[in-house]
Amino acid sequence: MLLDEDLTDLCDDILAGLPRSDQRRRGREYVRGLLLARGRKSIRNIAAISTEPAAEQALHHFVSDSTWDWMPVRRALARHVTRLCGARTWVLHPTLIRKAGTHSVGVGRRYSPGLGQSLNAQHAVGLWAASASVVTPVNWRLHLNEDWLSDEKRRRRAAIPDDAVTQSLGACTVETYLELGAPAGELVVVDAREMDVEAVLRRLRAAGAPVLIRVPAGLRLVPAAGSAAEPAGDLAATARHQRRPVFGLTASPPVLAGTVAVRLPSTRSHDPLLLVELSAPGRREPGQLWLTSRGDIGLADLVRRTALVRRVTDDLEATGDQVGLRDFTGRSYRGWHRHVTLASAAHTVLAMHSRPEPALRRTS
Template identity: 50%
Template structure:
């Protein structure tokens, strides 16, 4: 395809024109904090060069394309080593990125979102045959989970966890070839999503905010129990087949029956109320949703072997519109005293993340790493997350400056 490549996983053309120039003031400001943990000055210089390349290289953000901006083959070799086989630890860099983001763009919630990375070959760490919903077919792909600091205006990825199956972790040859650390152990996709959040909250000094997560494809109840045990408020999108116990006296099934979530919410149709909210996308403006919220019991863990299962009350939120099927979406939360309108706004942060992923993260190469190693994948993804932060925070500052200028002219 002349002049364009395809966005991986979307089938849409990817422009090959040069990216905008790197926003130098914010790049310098963030880079000083990001690379403070790197022990050598040459590593810091390469980190800055790689970050600038992600922002300005044409097309796919391969190491070759990035190196073409700063010195050709020699630069390519040094950047390849810096990302794929160097010893610098990506976790302090992510911690610095998360702290910077939380300070300059305070999140309303932490959004946990999966990321599928289509691959042509089978040797990149974690690649397996996986179903791609956008393509409607099974493809070779890596599976990862990201944690995003999200608000109405901006979303920034601050932590990542690569999902690795037993086929990778129990094969000594594949582990060795991909340099997978011995500390990496098997987990379910739901456990991967939970640990992506819980892991970054250990010692990073980040503010506690609600976690918004799509748990339709994970073990939703196990994920909810782990997040609640960590002491964090949760708003989780769940599937209609999730079985819960109605706790409202006006609903059928009260008194111990366990029913599918869609059946409980279907019975709450008469409880629907309109909620208004304003989309960040100005083209969509003010939107209306019909909501209904009912208390439900969520089966917990047994207090003792053979003992009763402790029930935990949560709120089941249904979302829809006047013309579509009811419910269109189902969300489960332990934010029992938060108004439905506020819960709707929190749930819409998933859309903010989705838009910023498509419009920014993919454009700065979040899925472009072509190497095979575990460490290389994490280093590239960390630096691409920083490039994403530079781009969206520059956009936000430009918008704030424009608004201030308009207010000054009006006065």
């Protein structure tokens, strides 16, 4: 069965660094359970797939109380995905994970801009590797607020490490990319409308990452030919008559793109950026505004990469829920991180297995 081959191939690769054979076996068992268990991917349902005695207790210990470090596994997963599908884009994607109770680590009232209301939820940031055929998560961070970090009882109960500190959403998002040690030079895509765009842009570029960032209309930018900062929406409006259709897309209706050379008010004039407005013909309201440091990318390629944000959102709802990315019900910080690591591996198996072209196999 090809799915079993993909599972074995991936687990042999990404779990090879775990120090004990029983940990490698439990990891493979957990990923397999995430792929095959019916309903919510609780540890009980995952253990039901196993034929081993006391599987539930063993898997609970492996995820919540064992000593293995999830970051080497995630780095191996990123290398695996990059090698097999040629991922050339990293998508940073904050997401809310609804929760019913108050004990899951990081849970609280969180505002959802998309829904226009507050939810009882965890706030997590995922880093997704993306190619033309595959999107899959390879790293995660929990955005912990002051309610959790200042409460010693909650911190102790959830085993939140001492080095976890309060961060803005933008800082947490950037750290999700930086801590993985992703290869510099590949484009980083992020919707930063709810973040400090300048801070996000500055830190990513300092790390050598070319960026494509969705920005709010009120972000102040300096046109390349000017000296005074203006709102991005106003700059895009003045160049709207120069918009042109983007060819080479399958989108319907077609996409119109207008571009303006700009810089941030806090940077020097020789540090140029490109402001891009994307809209549909005949629409009077402002289109999407994107800021990029890669002015050499063709507009068709740029538009395809902006669409990766929506693709990740849709994939999280479909494949992500299929493998239980949002299903962890435990209370511990370590348990959450280990679960989403293994769920990301299961997600990768499905993504690689279902992509249009035949899966590439490793060769010895």
